[in-house]
Amino acid sequence: MSLQIHIATLSSPAGVLVRDLQVEIAPGAVHTLMGPSGCGKSSVLAAVCGTLEPGMQWSGTVHLHGQRMENLPVQTRKVGILFQDDLLFAHMTVRENLLFAVPAGPAATRESAVQQALQDVEMQEFANADPARLSGGQRARVALARALVARPQALLLDEPFSKLDAALRERMRALVFGLVRSRGIPALLVTHDAADVAAPDLLTRLGDL
Numbered sequence: 352m353s354l355q356i357h358i359a360t361l362s363s364p365a366g367v368l369v370r371d372l373q374v375e376i377a378p379g380a381v382h383t384l385m386g387p388s389g390c391g392k393s394s395v396l397a398a399v400c401g402t403l404e405p406g407m408q409w410s411g412t413v414h415l416h417g418q419r420m421e422n423l424p425v426q427t428r429k430v431g432i433l434f435q436d437d438l439l440f441a442h443m444t445v446r447e448n449l450l451f452a453v454p455a456g457p458a459a460t461r462e463s464a465v466q467q468a469l470q471d472v473e474m475q476e477f478a479n480a481d482p483a484r485l486s487g488g489q490r491a492r493v494a495l496a497r498a499l500v501a502r503p504q505a506l507l508l509d510e511p512f513s514k515l516d517a518a519l520r521e522r523m524r525a526l527v528f529g530l531v532r533s534r535g536i537p538a539l540l541v542t543h544d545a546a547d548v549a550a551p552d553l554l555t556r557l558g559d560l
C-alpha cells in the first residue's frame with residue numbers, strides 16, 4: 352500500500368512554492384519533508400489530504416495503493432492526519448474523542464476499535480478521562496490513537512512532536528514509527544528536527560526553487 356505523490360506545482364497567491372516534487376513512500380515507511388518556514392510543507396500535506404485552503408492551488412497526482420486520490424472527496428481518502436496541536440475535543444472524554452473518529456457501524460465493533468486503538472498507545476486506563484486532565488505526552492498519544500482508529504491507509508504528520516520535550520519526543524517518535532511499520536501504512540512527516548529522519552533516502556528537502 353504505497354503512497355505516490357507528484358506535485359507539478361503548488362502555489363500561494365504570492366507565487367510558486369513547490370515545483371516537481373516526487374515522493375514514493377513504501378508501506379510502513381516514514382518519509383520526511385524538511386525545509387525553511389513558509390516553503391510549503393504543510394500545504395503539501397493539505398494537497399494530499401484534500402484540505403488546501405482557497406487561494407492555494409496545486410497540480411499533480413496522488414496515488415494511494417494504486418488508486419488516484421486527488422479528485423476524491425476528503426472524507427473518502429482514508430488518510431489520517433496528526434498536527435502539532437492535538438485538537439482533542441475538550442467536552443468529550445478520551446473514549447468519546449476516539450469514538451467520534453470511528454466510521455459508522457455496529458456499536459460493539461466501533462467500541463472494540465476504540466479499545467484496540469487505546470491499547471496500541473497504552474492509554475486504556477484513561478478511556479474515561481477528561482483530556483484536560485492528561486499530560487502533554489498522554490494527550491499526544493490519544494491524538495495518535497484518534498488518527499489511527501479509523502484504520503487510515505496513509506498517515507500525514509505535521510510537526511506532531513514539536514511541542515513535546517526531548518525525552519517525550521523520542522518516545523512518541525518511536526511509538527509512531529512502530530505503529531506505522533506494524534500496520535504497514537505509508538507516512539509523510541513534516542518536521543524541523545533532523546532527528547525525525549529515519550534514513551537519508553527517506554528525506555526530501557523543499558525550498559530550493
Ligand SMILES: Nc1ncnc2c1ncn2[C@@H]1O[C@H](COP(=O)(O)OP(=O)(O)OP(=O)(O)O)[C@@H](O)[C@H]1O
Pocket residue numbers: 363364368386387388389390391392393394395404405406407
Ligand atoms: N490560505 C492561504 N492563503 C494565502 N497564503 C497562504 C495560505 N496558506 C498558506 N499560505 C502561504 O503559503 C506559504 C506556505 O505555507 P505552509 O504553511 O505550507 O509553509 P510551511 O513550510 O509548512 O511553514 P512552517 O514551517 O512555518 O509551518 C506561506 O507563505 C503561507 O503564508
